[in-house]
Amino acid sequence: MVRERLISLDVFRGLTILLMTVVNNPGDWGNVYSPLLHADWHGCTPTDLVFPFFIFIMGVAVPLAMPQKLYDSTTFNKILVRSLRMLCLGIFFNFFGKIQLFGLEGIPLLIGRLAITIVVGYALMGSFSPKVKNILALSILFSYLFLAYSGIQAYHDVRLPGVLQRIAVVYFVVSLLYLKTPQKTQIVTGVVLLLGYWGLMTLIPVPGIGAPNLEKGTNLASWLDSILLKGHMYSATKTWDPEGILSTIPSIVNGIIGLLVGQILLREIAKNQKAMKMTIIGVALIVAGLFLNIIFPINKSLWTSSYVLYTTGLATTFLSILYYVIDIADYKKGFKPFLIWGINPMIVFFTSQIIPQALVMIQFKNPHNTEQQINLLDYLYSFGIAPFFNNPKAASLAGALVYVAIWTFILWIFYKNKLIFKV
Template identity: 85%
Template sequence: MTRERLISLDVFRGLTILLMTIVNNPGDWGHVYAPLLHSEWHGCTPTDLVFPFFIFIMGVAIPLAMPLKSWESTTFNKILVRSLRMFCLGIFFNYFSKIQLFGLDGIPLLIGRLLITIAIGYALMGNFSSKVKNILAFSILFIYLFLAYSGIEAYHDVRLPGVLQRIAIVYFVVSLLYLKTSKKTQIITGILLLLGYWAIMTLIPVPGIGAANLEKGTNLASWADSVLLKGHMYRETITWDPEGILSTLPSIVNGIIGLLIGQILQRETSKTQKAKKIVLAGVALIVAGLVWGIFFPINKSLWTSSYVLYTTGLAATCLAILYYIIDIADYKKGIKLFLIWGVNPMIVFFFSQIIPQALVMVKFQNPHNPAQQINLLNYLYTFGIAPFFSNPMTASLAGALVYVGIWTFILWLFYKNKLIFKV
């Protein structure tokens, strides 16, 4: 069986990564349209779909990237190293703003941080031999962990979990499931994870707090994070992490469902039949998620089992629609924008989060208030974008779209020159 590349899947990935860039980079965090913010707790906004969609897409891509289920030590090594490289890229986001170099400050420190960023990016996305990839990935991970637990003041509270870290874990588990188990086992594994997580979160009392609950800061997942990730969690929550330990378990099922959809796409049946099966599965998952949500609320931060079913159902339905339009009806007008975003997601993941942090480090006198300083990111938005809009929310969205426009040009250059960056 030859390796198949689905244009609709690339487009879906491009749509997802583009939306991620918009929601992560508003011009002004104080003025953001509600759909572009995460749900406060229970519930689901369009922004809450980005992360689970990306995991689902990754799951779909696994059987398409490995059409022949051949298990060798080299295959395991590739999966392990790719997972480690993603994991290490994700952790670096949390280290960038904490890096200290020989007492440097201001622009010299920024230059040093950017040089280290380029070195880390090259080490984790460069095309080396398997042996070199192994050495680099394990060495970088060791350095991260050493700094986090060394007692060095600058790194004592660096966050260890994150989006790419969770994606890396899910990729590792789901890839092994694909290579070593049957579809029946994959389905059973998914069901057990969802039911097990529901039971853990709703039946087991929380140590030091009392009865099982799903409230902020007092649920079992929060307790586990506070014990196992103490001092290394998301800085705005302190007592729990949105990409914490327990909530990673159900996220594996997003990847498993994607894997099952990917195997439907592999079948030697007509494309129309495949699309029908995927859309039916999507609708069934949406309904199941909404029904389960009555008892186990849809919640991204807790990554509840109902959230898994609901978001994978929406993802499967979206993919089925794109698959029909692009791969069956062969309608490809207007998709190039999303294609150029979809084939190079890792470079966007990595640098789109580094650039804003770098711009914040560049500070100078505020033209409107000489007694204060303003960083370059705020300056560009305040004086280059906001004055053109009377509605601050529209201005904030425009700031995000300008950033998307800059990245679109960069990705177009990569696409034109056939440059694809992978881990």
């Protein structure tokens, strides 16, 4: 079987990373349109679709990347190394703003942090032998853990979980499931994980708190995070992490469902049949998610089983539409911008986490109030974008779109020069 690359999947990935960039980079966090914010707790906004869509897309890509389904020590090592590299990249985002160097401050410290970023980025995305990749990834991971638990003040509360960290875990599990088990086992695994998570969250009493519940800070997932991730969660004011330990379990099913859809795309059947199967599965998952929402509310922070079903249903349906339009009807006009985003997501993900932190470190006197300091990020927005808008939310969105435009130009250059950055 020949390895296949789906343009529709690349476009879907591009749309998702582009939405992520808009969501994560508003001009003003105090003025954001509600669809571009996460739901406060229960519920689901367009922003809440970004992360589960990423995991789903990754699951779809696994069988497309390994159509022969051959498992050996070399394949296992590739999967392990890629997982470790993603894990280490994700944790580095949390370390960047805490790096201290010989008492440096301001621009000298920023230069030092950026130099370390280049070294770490090259070590985790550069092309080396499998053995060197392993050594580098493990060395960096152990360095993180040492710093986090060494008692050094600068790193005592550095966050360890994160988006890329969860993706790394799911990728590892899903890849091994694909290579080592039949589809029936994959389906059963997904069902067991979703039902098991529902049981844990709704039937098991929370130690020190009481009855099982799904409220902020008092649910079982929150309790487990407070025990195992104490001091290393999303923020010092939270007793839970949105990418915590227990809630990672159901997120694996987003990858499993993507995996099953990817195997449909590999079947030797007509493309129209594939699109129809995906559409039926997508609609069924949406209905199942909405039904389960009655007893186990859709919630991204808890990554509830209903959230898994609902988001994978939307993802499957959306992919089926793109697959029909692009790969069956062969209509590709207008999709090129999303394609160039979709084939180079890692470099956007990595540097977009670093750039805002770097710009905030560059500070100087505010031109409108010389007694105050302003950082470069705020300066560019306040004086280069906001004055052109009367609506502060429109201005904030414009700031995000300008950032997207800059990245589109950069990614176009990469695309033209066939530069693809991978872990």
